[in-house]
Amino acid sequence: MTPEEIRELLAGDAPDVAPRLLGMRLRSEIGGVVTEVVLTEVEAYTEDDPASHAFRGPTGRNRAMFGRAGLLYVYRSYGVHWCANVVTGAEGSGQAVLLRGGKVVEGRAEVIRRRGRTDHLADGPGKLCQALGITEEHDGTDLLGGGPIQLLPGSPPDTYLATPRVGISRATEVRWRFVAVAGEG
DNA sequence: GAGCCGATATTCT
DNA sequence: GAATATCGGCTCC
Numbered sequence: 001m002t003p004e005e006i007r008e009l010l011a012g013d014a015p016d017v018a019p020r021l022l023g024m025r026l027r028s029e030i031g032g033v034v035t036e037v038v039l040t041e042v043e044a045y046t047e048d049d050p051a052s053h054a055f056r057g058p059t060g061r062n063r064a065m066f067g068r069a070g071l072l073y074v075y076r077s078y079g080v081h082w083c084a085n086v087v088t089g090a091e092g093s094g095q096a097v098l099l100r101g102g103k104v105v106e107g108r109a110e111v112i113r114r115r116g117r118t119d120h121l122a123d124g125p126g127k128l129c130q131a132l133g134i135t136e137e138h139d140g141t142d143l144l145g146g147g148p149i150q151l152l153p154g155s156p157p158d159t160y161l162a163t164p165r166v167g168i169s170r171a172t173e174v175r176w177r178f179v180a181v182a183g184e185g
Numbered sequence: 186g187a188g189c190c191g192a193t194a195t196t197c198t
Numbered sequence: 199g200a201a202t203a204t205c206g207g208c209t210c211c
Contacts, residue, residue, distance in 0.1 A: 079193030
């Protein structure tokens with residue numbers, strides 16, 4: 001799968017794109033140090049979704065969500081953690097897929113150093129960002145343009161679950177959280 | 186393992 | 199002033 005093919009895939013709607021991100025790899029190269037995870041848990045957020053940051057239109061924080069498919073949207077959660085999303089859909093539509101968790105496959109020693117522990121390295125959105133060193137400086141960067149944060153093809157899981165999303169109070173009935181079950185890499 | 190709680194930027198009421 | 203797309207440390211099983 002080429003970067004062009006991934007971009008084409010990401011131009012679809014977030015709920016369709018999200019499960020296809022499972023098994024793909026997210027790689028970061030910061031200061032010459034490479035760390036990489038395989039994505040195992042994601043959530044879709046769309047333009048007409050009351051739980052989405054884009055629901056009330058563009059703001060200073062969410063402007064990256066309205067860019068072209070394949071951009072990275074980074075926001076601060078609870079004033080403490082960073083969370084990363086892949087922008088999907090047509091430019092200006094305000095969709096994204098939240099990257100909720102992954103499995104470290106490269107640069108494990110560096111991830112342990114960044115996280116300050118040896119377990120639960122990237123099993124949550126804030127942890128995944130800390131593991132890869134993703135911060136506000138990467139907000140709006142292109143994941144398919146050879147930048148420091150890259151989305152690469154991988155092996156899709158054998159199966160995945162679709163469940164309600166986590167940590168939200170509106171539109172809780174849609175099952176737009178996708179979790180890899182087996183063969184995640 | 187489950188439940189409580191503090192940290193705190195951005196947005197909304 | 200309140201809520202939020204969280205996490206880690208603590209307590210009590």
